[in-house]
Structures are given as structure tokens and as C-alpha cells.
Amino acid sequence: MMKLQTQGRDCVLETQHDFNLKHIFECGQCFRWNPTKDGGYAGVVNGRYLHLVQEGEKITFKKTTIDDFNNIWRPYFDLERDYNALKLRIADYHPILSEAVEFGYGIRLLKQEPWETMISFIISANNNIPRIKMLIEKLAEAYGNSLGEHDGERRYGFPSPDQLIQATEQDLRDLGMGYRAKYIHNVTQYIVENRIDLETYQQWDTPTLEKQLLKFKGVGPKVASCIMIFGYGRLDSFPVDTWIRKVVSEWFELNPNDDKQLKAYLDERFQKLEGLVQQYLFYYAREHKLEIRK
């Protein structure tokens, strides 16, 4: 059972199992967290800056109140879920998954803001992670709220739709968004004009949600899945990306060109948990720079 207490201005979580900063933030689900000089991680979530430090199973939430911990960070870090039980279930299925789960111990699926998740993953299309992170940071700097200086740097919140609509397509191109500028502008405009609050999409079941998300320009099957997992906590959603396509088809002897077969295979075996399986596999595959035949 985890213990929570205050220590000065900090909030300290002790004996927290299945929680590892590096694996949580490097597994590819988020783009605004970075390592700090003290070995921790810092990032901006919901217009708040947070600096975390981990020593074993003790995690320090710097400058955080108990109330903020409970209201914001507890759901964000998915602390109510029993990851150990899920890992056992996943690992039990195949030696590869056993390795992947062991390697990515401490991964947690973050509950991120749907709006930020949507724009972030539109940017992620046919792009690499360092550049994705850089572009999102530029967006925040140019159009988000200044959160003041934290740990020696000025930080910025992710821009709201009303803030981002200030950017023309050309502005976004000038930031380096490339052909994604059109998608971002189009989506933002649609959301602002129709006064859409993406949080309300939570009410739909996963198939309906997917259908709605696919209506946005720049949101295809892969990006929609990412928004569903990371923005709406739908673990029954499974993004098929280039890594997963290669790895899963090779290891489980499936046709790499048949995403439907691949999804069906995983859906049958890991009902409602495919998203988590994908996260372990993706992280494992990417970090090992696995060479897969074409």
C-alpha cells in the first residue's frame, strides 16, 4: 500500500510499486517531459509545471500540495490501477511479452488532455520524436500561457484552441510544422467555430469515439488510436505503427500488411488491454532498435 506525506513544500509518495519515471516518460506516450539535472523529470501538464524525483519506490512531487496530488496527479498517473496484475497477465502469454513487460517495468499510461493529445499526435505523423517534442515546445512558447520561471527556465502551457486559432496556417509553417500546418489550423478552426469541448467525447464508447475522431483532418487510424489511449484512457484501443507492425507480425507470424488481422489477433488475446500491451512492445522494440526483415 502506498504512503503519502508532505515534506516541506513537497509531496512524497512512498512504496509506490510499478512506477518508473524514465519508463513512463520515455515510452513514447507523451512529449512534454524531460530529464532534469538532478536525475528526475519535469514537465507541463494542464498548465502546471511539475518536477519529480525518484529514489527507488519513493517519488517526490516537488512543490505540490496533497490536494493537487489527489485531484490532478493521482488520475494523471493512473495510480489506482493495479499494473502488477496486468503485467502478470500480459507476460504470461508469450516469452516476448514477458521480456517486454520486464524491460518496461514501471510504465503507466498517463491520462492526458484530449485536445493536447490530438494536436500532439497530428504533429507526430511521419515524424520523429525529437522533432515532435521540439515542435510542440515551439507551439507552447508561441501561443501558450507563460507559467513563469521554474528551475531556471520559462515554461509555457499548451495553447488552448482559442489561443492556437491566433496562428495562421503560414504561422504554423514558419514554426516548422510543414504540411501538418494545414491540419492543425483546420482542426483548431473547426473546434473553435463549433465550440467543441473534446472532454465531452469521453461519453462515447470506443468505436463511436474513433468514428468521431477520424472526422478531423490529419487524424487517421493510428493517430485516432493514440488519442483514444492517451487522451481518453481507452486501453482497448491499439495503435498500429511501423514498429508494432514489424514486431508483432514477425514475432507472432502474422501478415505485416494486414492491420485488421493484427488488431483482431491482439484484441482476442488481450481483451481491453491491447493499448497497454502495445506500450510495452513499442518501448521494448524501439529501445532495442530491433532489426526486422522487410
Added chain:
DNA sequence: CTGCAGGGGTAAA
């Protein structure tokens, strides 16, 4: 130093 493939895909034909 130049050239070029490739990156957590998507829209359009």
C-alpha cells in the same frame, strides 16, 4: 561537403 533515405501516417487520387 553534397545527396539522400527515413521518421510512432494521412489525404487525395
Added chain:
DNA sequence: TTTACCCCTGCA
């Protein structure tokens, strides 16, 4: 089903 696509980085 196939192709072009912004831009940046790494590597011949």
C-alpha cells in the same frame, strides 16, 4: 492501392 508530403537528422 499507391503517392506526395514539410522538415530535420544521420550517414554514405
